[in-house]
Amino acid sequence: MPEQHTTTPYDALLLLSFGGPEGPDDVVPFLANVTRGRGIPEERLKEVGKHYFLFGGVSPINEQNRALLEALRKDFAEHGVDLPVYWGNRNWAPYLTDTLREMAADGRRRIAVLATSAYASYSGCRQYRENLADALATLTAEGIEPPRVDKLRHYFNHPGFLRPMTESVIASLADLPEDVRAGAHLAFTTHSVPTAAADTSGPVEDHGDGGAYVAQHLDAARVIVDAVREETGVEHPWQLVYQSRSGAPHIPWLEPDICDHLETLHAQGVPAVVMAPIGFVSDHMEVLYDLDTEATAKAAELGLPVRRSATVGADPRFAAAVRDLLLERAAAERGESVERCALGALGAGHDLCPVGCCPARAPRPAAAGADSPYA
Incomplete structure (x- = not known):
């Protein structure tokens, strides 16, 4: 038992x-x-x-x-x-x-x-x-x-979330042709959001310059990059990029888009790319279409070898x-002392979302936060 x-x-x-x-x-x-x-x-x-x-x-x-x-x-x-x-x-x-x-x-x-x-x-x-x-x-x-x-x-920085994705990135690298593998670029992808929403993400003290949203993704990506280097002996260049933009064209959103990024890498002579969708928990439609369909087609058009690593699912x-x-x-x-598990530089996040955390476009009640009417 x-x-x-x-x-x-x-x-x-x-x-x-x-x-x-x-x-x-x-x-x-x-x-x-x-x-x-x-x-x-x-x-x-x-x-x-x-x-x-x-x-x-x-x-x-x-x-x-x-x-x-x-x-x-x-x-x-x-x-x-x-x-x-x-x-x-x-x-x-x-x-x-x-x-x-x-x-x-x-x-x-x-x-x-x-x-x-x-x-x-x-x-x-x-x-x-x-x-x-x-x-x-x-x-x-x-x-x-x-x-x-x-x-x-x-x-985002729990080992049970990052370790499976790290292994998937390593498997995707291994699946590339041997002559381009060592020079492969790692493109960590997540959902693009309006820059104004990114800048106000997380607690108030984290607001500005992409806010907690960008900082957390960068921290997760660094953990994976470091683990890949330790296990393969290769330091791969990498960047956080974005996908699945769906807003009005006049509103600034986080960039670069993955397809634009592939074009840039190809122009720079990068031999191959692993797309790692660290912003997604599972291989749902935005992964299947935006990466497996659209971005993969762009890579094929460029003649750029790509692989897409899996999410944790x-x-x-x-x-x-x-x-x-x-x-x-x-x-x-229960009031007990707790040891919180987290990798990277940012540490474990808060249990209770504070006032001003990821503010709404217009004031609306929200549960499970310091300002919640349902305490």
């Missing part, structure tokens, strides 16, 4: 993700959910949805979350963590509000939340907290006593990292 670990005060874990369509008929309604309030016409949504239609209208994210859900349950069972794991999405079934309603009906009163976004940003943290607040308000309006929710800290080490984060937070909530 595995050693039993107490998770008090938590009586459930919620896996909170973005959601995605699971068939052609789902694509436009899904995108309408994602863009609600922006007044985007249906014809434009169909154009935006072309990426999904290329893959039969199915995003892989829901299946990947099902795999992660099973990995978490398996890890918990094998390591004496007796805690149910639920799953809810922001933009598609199973919807967050429905899942919280189910959890309340099951008697869950204190819930730890793992968001499938490892870094600080409005869209990757604060917006999830706003969605939680909206769902809790809906339950309250229905006469249901809402549970308390606590979002687990950012895990449902790797058992990531599931173990989630267990670690859960037990760490539970111990902290």
Whole structure:
């Protein structure tokens, strides 16, 4: 029998993700959910949805979350963590509000939340907290006593997140032709966001010059680069680059874009590139289209050998990292001394998002923060 670990005060874990369509008929309604309030016409949504239609209208994210859900349950069972794991999405079934309603009906009163976004940003943290607040308000309006929710800290520098990606980068390098392998460039990719949003990401003291969003990605990339050098004996040049821009062209976003970066590297005579999507937890649509389809096609056009390394997905080490984060937070909530696991220079992040952390475009209630109405 595995050693039993107490998770008090938590009586459930919620896996909170973005959601995605699971068939052609789902694509436009899904995108309408994602863009609600922006007044985007249906014809434009169909154009935006072309990426999904290329893959039969199915995003892989829901299946990947099902795999992660099973990995978490398996890890918990094998390591004496007796805690149910639920799953809810922001933009598609199973919807967050429905899942919280189910959890309340099951008697869950204190819930730890793992968001499938490892870094600080409005869209990757604060917006999830706003969605939680909206769902809790809906339950309250229905006469249901809402549970308390606590979002687990950012895990961009946890070994269980970085180690699988490091090994994948090494495997991608090994898959390159031998004559270009040593000179390969590492392009670490993440979702581009407006520079204004990046600059205000993280706590107030981290604001400016890309904020916590850029700093955290750079820290994670350096850890991987150092580990690759230690294991291969080769110092590979690298850069943090961006993908999946979706905003108005007149608004400044983080650059360079991965396709522009590939053109620059080719012009500089770089012999090969490994694209490492460190900003993503799983190989969902933005990875499959923006990297595996669009960027790979650009590389082929240039005659530039490229490989794309894998994300952590449902790797058992990531599931173990989630267990670690859960037990760490539970111990902290009980007032116990906690040793927090983190690699790199930035250290472990905060448990409770402070006031001014990743501020909203317009003031909205957000759960699981110092300014939350649901403490």
